[in-house]
Amino acid sequence: AAMSERSRAEVDATLQTAKLNPAELLPAVHCLSFGPQASAGECCLLQLEPGLCAELEAGRSLVIRGEKDEKAVLCSKDKTYDMKIADTSNMLLFIPGCKTPEQLNADAASCNIIHSQIAGFSNNYWELRRCRPKLKKLRKLLMEDPYEGPNSQKDQTLTFSKYTTEDLLSLIQASEEEILYQLQVIDACKIEGYWRVLEFNYEMKLLDHVTQLIDSESWSLNKVPLRTCLEELGPLEPREMIEHILLSYGRKYVDDAGEVYFEMREDKICRAIAQMLLQNAVKFNLSEFQEVWQQSVPEGMTTRLDQLKGLALVDKSSRPETIFLLKVEDLPEDNQERFNSLFSIREKWTEVDITPYIQDLCAEKQTVGALLTKYARSSMLNGVKVYNSRRPIS
Amino acid sequence: LPCLSYSGGTGALAQWILVELQGEVEPRQSRSLAGSLLGDLHYTCEGIPVLIVGHHILYGKVVQLEKPFAVLVKQGGAPQPSPGEPQGHYTVTALIKTKLLFKTRPKPIITHVPRKV
Numbered sequence: 001a002a003m004s005e006r007s008r009a010e011v012d013a014t015l016q017t018a019k020l021n022p023a024e025l026l027p028a029v030h031c032l033s034f035g036p037q038a039s040a041g042e043c044c045l046l047q048l049e050p051g052l053c054a055e056l057e058a059g060r061s062l063v064i065r066g067e068k069d070e071k072a073v074l075c076s077k078d079k080t081y082d083m084k085i086a087d088t089s090n091m092l093l094f095i096p097g098c099k100t101p102e103q104l105n106a107d108a109a110s111c112n113i114i115h116s117q118i119a120g121f122s123n124n125y126w127e128l129r130r131c132r133p134k135l136k137k138l139r140k141l142l143m144e145d146p147y148e149g150p151n152s153q154k155d156q157t158l159t160f161s162k163y164t165t166e167d168l169l170s171l172i173q174a175s176e177e178e179i180l181y182q183l184q185v186i187d188a189c190k191i192e193g194y195w196r197v198l199e200f201n202y203e204m205k206l207l208d209h210v211t212q213l214i215d216s217e218s219w220s221l222n223k224v225p226l227r228t229c230l231e232e233l234g235p236l237e238p239r240e241m242i243e244h245i246l247l248s249y250g251r252k253y254v255d256d257a258g259e260v261y262f263e264m265r266e267d268k269i270c271r272a273i274a275q276m277l278l279q280n281a282v283k284f285n286l287s288e289f290q291e292v293w294q295q296s297v298p299e300g301m302t303t304r305l306d307q308l309k310g311l312a313l314v315d316k317s318s319r320p321e322t323i324f325l326l327k328v329e330d331l332p333e334d335n336q337e338r339f340n341s342l343f344s345i346r347e348k349w350t351e352v353d354i355t356p357y358i359q360d361l362c363a364e365k366q367t368v369g370a371l372l373t374k375y376a377r378s379s380m381l382n383g384v385k386v387y388n389s390r391r392p393i394s
Numbered sequence: 395l396p397c398l399s400y401s402g403g404t405g406a407l408a409q410w411i412l413v414e415l416q417g418e419v420e421p422r423q424s425r426s427l428a429g430s431l432l433g434d435l436h437y438t439c440e441g442i443p444v445l446i447v448g449h450h451i452l453y454g455k456v457v458q459l460e461k462p463f464a465v466l467v468k469q470g471g472a473p474q475p476s477p478g479e480p481q482g483h484y485t486v487t488a489l490i491k492t493k494l495l496f497k498t499r500p501k502p503i504i505t506h507v508p509r510k511v
Contacts (some may be wrong), residue, residue, distance in 0.1 A: 024438055030435055046465075096410045
């Protein structure tokens with residue numbers, strides 16, 4: 001049989017026993033009882049960071065992402081948060097239909113007795129902390145099967161290593177906007193509905209077609225016409241690929257007559273050509289490399305070592321000086337692991353040298369300096385400030 | 395796909411209230427909590443919450459939460475998400491923007507034989 005609800009008379013009797021003066025109280029009382037499912041533990045609390053409450057009220061979803069071996073994150077449309085349980089020594093009861101004094105005062109016709117059922121209770125809740133989206137996996141997935149061009153035999157047979165946007169959303173611990181932005185950053189493109197990155201040699205082949213055409217047509221590097229590129233190179237490569245390489249290595253604009261042109265990106269082209277040269281050996285004599293490099297880039301472009309930040313490292317201590325490939329995207333994503341990796345490659349780093357390799361670790365308002373303070377120890381070497389590991393590296 | 399969302403329904407997301415108490419909640423008798431009374435919640439004319447629980451009076455205050463809570467209900471009737479596995483399908487049932495915080499030590503009510511009404 002259902003428990004009978006408390007009556008006003010019983011409430012008043014309790015007030016009297018408690019020696020509380022009804023005249024000092026608002027007329028309405030909430031009689032709190034535990035709802036039928038209160039102990040079932042089906043409800044839990046999630047503390048919302050600024051902005052998330054408004055998103056929920058606007059009808060947008062929040063998603064928890066993470067496979068069994070990953071620590072779960074929560075994603076809004078454009079941000080990613082780490083999730084952590086916070087314990088409290090107090091008991092938190094969550095109660096539907098319970099009114100505040102303001103609400104009672106505002107509603108003159110409110111009932112004298114409100115029977116409120118406690119929906120659940122807890123002594124902990126989920127806490128959120130904004131974090132960097134975990135995007136290294138994105139590149140890893142797309143590199144499982146890079147696109148090698150329409151003539152490649154591979155593409156006809158392998159279909160399991162290809163990912164649609166929805167696939168990526170379910171596998172990558174990041175918000176949709178962060179994922180789409182990163183796809184742009186890594187020059188991914190959609191081929192037959194799947195996101196693909198170009199295999200590096202194929203990408204360089206496409207770039208080479210374009211730079212050779214620019215040279216033979218004597219175009220200005222700032223005014224490369226899309227239409228002519230498609231006409232001249234169409235017989236050699238798919239039109240989508242020609243346009244894709246122009247978009248990757250140039251800045252698109254439209255002139256007054258409505259014609260599409262590209263302003264070629266000197267730094268990015270020089271950098272790609274450097275990668276092409278450096279990937280063929282463990283390390284190179286620096287001055288020999290610089291000479292070959294300058295000769296390899298399109299006419300009118302100038303190579304500079306600072307174009308290679310996060311791609312290659314110069315060893316100034318060797319005689320002669322050498323340079324070798326070191327790509328930041330090949331290094332670990334976790335802060336401590338990244339620093340361990342860097343210190344095992346080189347014992348002592350200057351801030352200038354290490355910055356390109358830790359810049360991406362900075363959280364929302366964090367500086368490289370703050371990271372170095374936390375993960376490294378500084379000392380002076382020949383009058384220059386250098387950083388080394390806080391702990392012995394095996 | 396593990397998802398938290400307020401899935402449709404009529405009108406806006408429900409607003410609940412949090413009541414924060416010191417200590418633990420235990421049933422007076424040995425039977426389960428479900429259905430049993432906690433107590434009476436009053437407000438003074440100045441808006442101070444007063445909770446009468448058993449033989450105690452608790453005075454508290456209304457606090458607007460800087461960080462509101464979302465109340466999540468796990469679908470499929472599974473037990474409460476544990477720290478290791480928050481994955482799963484959840485519905486946001488309500489938002490909590492206000493809490494009634496009872497931090498003062500409860501004042502015991504000295505009773506004589508309760509008066510029958």
